[in-house]
Amino acid sequence: MSLAAEAFVSQIAAAEPWPENATLYQPLREDQILLSDCASSLAVQAYLRMCNLPVHVSCRSNAEYMSPSGKVPFVHVGNQVVSELGPIVQFTKAKGHSLSDGLDDVQRAEMKAYMELVNNMLLTAELYIQWCDDTTATEISRPRYSSPYSWPLNQILAYQKQWEVRRKMNAIGWAGKSLEQTD
Incomplete structure (x- = not known):
């Protein structure tokens, strides 16, 4: 669109x-x-x-x-x-519903910066841990993510999700990091 x-x-x-x-x-x-x-x-x-x-x-x-x-x-x-x-x-x-109407421009900018920091760093680190650490992916993420689907779709979708996350980690330069480096 x-x-x-x-x-x-x-x-x-x-x-x-x-x-x-x-x-x-x-x-x-x-x-x-x-x-x-x-x-x-x-x-x-x-x-x-x-x-x-x-x-x-x-x-x-x-x-x-x-x-x-x-x-x-x-x-x-x-x-x-x-x-x-x-x-x-x-x-x-x-639609006219906002929680930030009482904030000035500086406060609104700081709020957006903190939200972006959380989204970009913490959620990315969590995705890395879930999908790029093979032990966690094998034991928790893949089985949980694919649980509603029957075989072979459950395997295909779980690996597809893992590859998608790994591509994202490659794009942002996190592919070669260890778990300790993501802290």
Whole structure:
């Protein structure tokens, strides 16, 4: 979608009030959700509650594949689907709901910097530990991630996820790091 089309859709979305039947989608809570996805989902839930916006949480085994960005969690609000914390915050702000209205520009910039630091460093380190340490990946991440699927799909999807994370680690220069260097 072009930037102009996204801006137009955002303006239309802003005109509509927050519906009572908004839904937050995430992976299965008991069997499948990984630590980073759980943290992201809880962050979105906390934010929406702090804004007094009703949302129903729906756990799906294929939530990652339902998401427009391929990342969870995501919300379905009216005819809009928005994924990940940052875009969800921007979407709610466009609808007139914000927690940062009382902050000045410097405080808002500091808040965004801290949020980016957490997302870029801590979540990346957690992904590294989950998927790039072969022991952890074999014992925890692969079986948990693939639990809702039958063989051979469970094996294929788990290895696909591990390769995706390793490609990301390569791109940011973390591929050759040891666990001690990620601290």
